[in-house]
Amino acid sequence: MLVVGSGLSGVHATYPLVEAGLRVAMIDGGLDANKRDGVEKAPRVIGAKSNALDILMKGSFAFNKTYELLSVKSNIEIIQTLAKGGLSEFWHGLSDFLTDDELVQAGLSPDQIKEEYKVVSKLVNLDTSPELDVHGKLLLKRSPHGVYRLPVTYPYRTSEVVNKLKHHRNFTYLPGQLVLTVKERNRMVEVGIRPIQPDSNPRQLLHGRTKSVRGKYVVLAAGAINTTRILLRSKNLYNHKTTFLTKNHSMIVCFHPQVFFKSGEKVLINPGQLGIISNDLGQKLGAFVQLYRANPFMLSSAVQYVPLPRPIATMLLSLFMPSLVIADVRFPAFETKNKFCQLRREKNGGDILEIAFRLTQKEVKTQRRELEVVSKTLRSIGLFPLKVVSDPVTSHYGGGVPIGGRGKLATDINGRLKKSKRIYVADSSTWRALPGKPLALTMMANASRIAKEVLKKLRK
Numbered sequence: 001m002l003v004v005g006s007g008l009s010g011v012h013a014t015y016p017l018v019e020a021g022l023r024v025a026m027i028d029g030g031l032d033a034n035k036r037d038g039v040e041k042a043p044r045v046i047g048a049k050s051n052a053l054d055i056l057m058k059g060s061f062a063f064n065k066t067y068e069l070l071s072v073k074s075n076i077e078i079i080q081t082l083a084k085g086g087l088s089e090f091w092h093g094l095s096d097f098l099t100d101d102e103l104v105q106a107g108l109s110p111d112q113i114k115e116e117y118k119v120v121s122k123l124v125n126l127d128t129s130p131e132l133d134v135h136g137k138l139l140l141k142r143s144p145h146g147v148y149r150l151p152v153t154y155p156y157r158t159s160e161v162v163n164k165l166k167h168h169r170n171f172t173y174l175p176g177q178l179v180l181t182v183k184e185r186n187r188m189v190e191v192g193i194r195p196i197q198p199d200s201n202p203r204q205l206l207h208g209r210t211k212s213v214r215g216k217y218v219v220l221a222a223g224a225i226n227t228t229r230i231l232l233r234s235k236n237l238y239n240h241k242t243t244f245l246t247k248n249h250s251m252i253v254c255f256h257p258q259v260f261f262k263s264g265e266k267v268l269i270n271p272g273q274l275g276i277i278s279n280d281l282g283q284k285l286g287a288f289v290q291l292y293r294a295n296p297f298m299l300s301s302a303v304q305y306v307p308l309p310r311p312i313a314t315m316l317l318s319l320f321m322p323s324l325v326i327a328d329v330r331f332p333a334f335e336t337k338n339k340f341c342q343l344r345r346e347k348n349g350g351d352i353l354e355i356a357f358r359l360t361q362k363e364v365k366t367q368r369r370e371l372e373v374v375s376k377t378l379r380s381i382g383l384f385p386l387k388v389v390s391d392p393v394t395s396h397y398g399g400g401v402p403i404g405g406r407g408k409l410a411t412d413i414n415g416r417l418k419k420s421k422r423i424y425v426a427d428s429s430t431w432r433a434l435p436g437k438p439l440a441l442t443m444m445a446n447a448s449r450i451a452k453e454v455l456k457k458l459r460k
């Protein structure tokens with residue numbers, strides 16, 4: 001059994017397979033996220049430079065190599081990594097459970113996912129009532145019904161889970177490999193790979209000799225963007241548009257006066273955060289608001305928004321920063337013609353994934369109205385909205401290989417690729433919508449469910 005990817009989708013697809021006693025090989029980019037190569041400027045990164053990544057990964061070998069090998073051209077920032085453990089090496093461990101409506105919109109079965117929520121919550125030691133900082137405590141006290149505590153799993157690093165899996169004799173980890181293709185042949189699946197060397201470049205990788213690893217089944221969990229890329233290339237679907245999902249979001253910087261006049265509160269390193277769901281507009285999937293205190297590291301970038309000379313702006317911000325709360329408003333994402341990706345051949349013989357993300361007029365209108373509702377809600381719980389910063393990028397991705405999709409790239413409800421018997425997809429590339437909430441827990445639950453579907457098929 002082959003699993004591609006060591007992110008949270010990959011490891012949660014692997015658990016049930018390893019526990020069932022199957023021999024599992026996990027093929028992965030597997031780069032070390034902490035190794036630095038001294039190159040401060042990333043190579044050709046088109047539409048992929050992000051503040052979050054700048055802070056977390058700038059100059060790291062994994063970051064530079066990822067964008068060299070997984071070329072993207074996009075009108076929005078795209079965050080991807082070939083690091084061992086995937087994107088969850090950098091996440092904050094916050095998650096949430098989705099409602100039945102949200103699961104159905106994503107194309108998932110509520111009964112099955114709810115069953116898997118129990119399994120993965122235990123595995124990741126989910127804390128459903130984490131300690132809150134002073135903002136959290138005051139806001140929760142003031143509005144017990146509208147605002148709720150988000151579950152957290154912290155510290156949780158997927159790379160450590162991979163290390164634990166290595167203790168199982170029937171599990172092998174194959175890092176340092178770039179997966180190019182997956183093909184079914186003679187009752188087997190053949191995964192085309194190239195070793196990643198420090199000096200390997202995209203041209204060599206795509207044109208040198210490909211090695212292959214064979215297994216009875218393959219479970220793809222390379223993250224929504226890269227599972228889609230691998231499948232488009234494998235099926236020779238160049239210039240073929242398929243779905244792409246990410247959430248638009250806006251951040252509302254709020255002043256919390258109650259905290260301004262309170263001092264001497266213990267500073268928590270990783271406090272739990274609060275969530276608010278806004279479905280006042282009568283939609284099944286409303287915007288989701290995540291509330292957290294302003295990070296002092298944001299001071300230097302926040303200064304530019306204050307229309308005062310820099311020294312005065314810095315002084316004022318340092319004074320007010322502890323009383324600022326960020327309301328991160330994330331809008332759900334749905335499939336539309338304006339959001340798609342397609343693989344294009346390049347002149348150098350390689351290929352590049354083009355991503356387009358544009359909101360429809362209707363979406364823009366709805367989101368504007370929702371933002372007004374959210375601002376009202378924030379005022380009602382004692383926050384004063386000061387500034388709205390819009391940024392069409394979140395690191396939550398989906399789409400590409402939609403469940404029940406009518407296009408050439410799609411899976412059935414069990415994650416089995418259309419017209420294939422042995423290729424399964426376990427990550428969010430199969431999702432038909434992305435609810436506004438943090439999605440990691442559901443990605444884990446879904447991956448675990450898909451692996452169990454593969455097991456059912458094997459037992460038959």
Ligand SMILES: Cc1cc2nc3c(=O)[nH]c(=O)nc-3n(C[C@H](O)[C@H](O)[C@H](O)COP(=O)(O)OP(=O)(O)OC[C@H]3O[C@@H](n4cnc5c(N)ncnc54)[C@H](O)[C@@H]3O)c2cc1C
Nearest residue numbers: 005006007008009029082086087091179222223438439440
């Ligand atoms: C800074 C940050 C903070 C976040 N915070 C949160 C949060 O608080 N809550 C939340 O729910 N979500 C959060 N997220 C999002 C969350 O981390 C991702 O949704 C999740 O990690 C996706 O997991 P995945 O396993 O599907 O894909 P990924 O994490 O992208 O993993 C993909 C894996 O596949 C491998 N891979 C990819 N392509 C290839 C290839 N061609 N060949 C070989 N291997 C390949 C990679 O090496 C990697 O191991 C955050 C993300 C970031 C970046």
